[in-house]
Amino acid sequence: MAFRDLFKRIAPRPRADQRADRGLLVFEHTSEVIRAEQILKSAGYAVKVMGPPPEVQKGCDLVVEFPLMEELDILRSLKGAGVAPMEVLPVTGPLLAPVDLFQVKDFGQYLMVRAANMKITVEKNTRVIVNVSGGGCPDVPYIAARLIGCTLDDAPAPRDIGHTLCGYALELAHAEMLRLCSP
Amino acid sequence: MKESIDARGLSCPQPVLDTLAKIEAMGSGELEVLVDTEASKENVSRAVQAKGWRVESITEDNGEYCLKLAGD
Numbered sequence: 529m530a531f532r533d534l535f536k537r538i539a540p541r542p543r544a545d546q547r548a549d550r551g552l553l554v555f556e557h558t559s560e561v562i563r564a565e566q567i568l569k570s571a572g573y574a575v576k577v578m579g580p581p582p583e584v585q586k587g588c589d590l591v592v593e594f595p596l597m598e599e600l601d602i603l604r605s606l607k608g609a610g611v612a613p614m615e616v617l618p619v620t621g622p623l624l625a626p627v628d629l630f631q632v633k634d635f636g637q638y639l640m641v642r643a644a645n646m647k648i649t650v651e652k653n654t655r656v657i658v659n660v661s662g663g664g665c666p667d668v669p670y671i672a673a674r675l676i677g678c679t680l681d682d683a684p685a686p687r688d689i690g691h692t693l694c695g696y697a698l699e700l701a702h703a704e705m706l707r708l709c710s711p
Numbered sequence: 712m713k714e715s716i717d718a719r720g721l722s723c724p725q726p727v728l729d730t731l732a733k734i735e736a737m738g739s740g741e742l743e744v745l746v747d748t749e750a751s752k753e754n755v756s757r758a759v760q761a762k763g764w765r766v767e768s769i770t771e772d773n774g775e776y777c778l779k780l781a782g783d
Contacts, residue, residue, distance in 0.1 A: 635724075635728055637728075637732075638724075638728055640724060647723065647724060649724040649727070649728070651731075656761075658724070658727060658728070658731055658758050658761070659723065659724040659727040659728070659754055659757075659758055660754075661723035661724055661727075661750055661754050662723070669753060672753070672754070672757060673757060676757045676758060676761050677757075677760075677761030677762075
């Protein structure tokens with residue numbers, strides 16, 4: 529087993545009660561989530577796009593997790609950019625823990641990462657992208673055609689060639705695949 | 712000898728992975744793949760072309776697709 533695999537095994541996902549210093553930004557539309565993420569990451573905030581907890585029935589299918597300590601600054605930044613969230617929730621218990629967006633499936637020779645409705649599959653040995661699937665956006669066939677057959681290192685980033693929410697979801701899956709396949 | 716795969720009823724990326732495993736085992740020759748979604752038809756076509764195989768023909772019958780593939 530590689531050292532990094534060992535590290536991943538002993539670094540469990542934080543439990544909800546260990547996320548007490550985190551909060552959730554709930555937006556009405558996914559496009560606002562994407563903008564907010566870009567704005568906050570550009571400003572250096574440690575934010576993460578995740579799935580909403582089951583208890584949050586409002587808004588879109590994505591939320592932004594953020595450090596509660598920086599709530600005022602973050603809200604000021606977002607308001608200034610015209611992307612105010614419809615609600616801000618502290619992560620106070622298991623029911624309010626956001627859900628990991630990613631599902632990983634190991635096919636042996638191949639590894640698949642799913643983010644929301646998009647899946648990317650890579651041959652482990654060569655790091656070549658063998659499949660891109662899911663979604664129904666018009667740019668998916670184009671993105672798939674550009675990515676399939678490329679290695680993870682040579683493939684264009686989906687965010688650079690995609691223009692839809694499916695492209696954004698694939699960007700998340702691609703980034704997670706890069707993380708999982710990093711030496 | 713022509714080989715074949717019946718990937719109907721399988722969800723992506725399984726039809727693609729089964730096809731890639733088959734053409735890797737075959738090396739060259741002719742392969743017929745049956746799928747039952749347009750997405751699988753597109754995905755299998757792209758995947759095999761990226762491996763240097765050709766899609767000789769695609770026929771559709773009542774929502775099912777038969778892909779005839781060939782590799783030298």
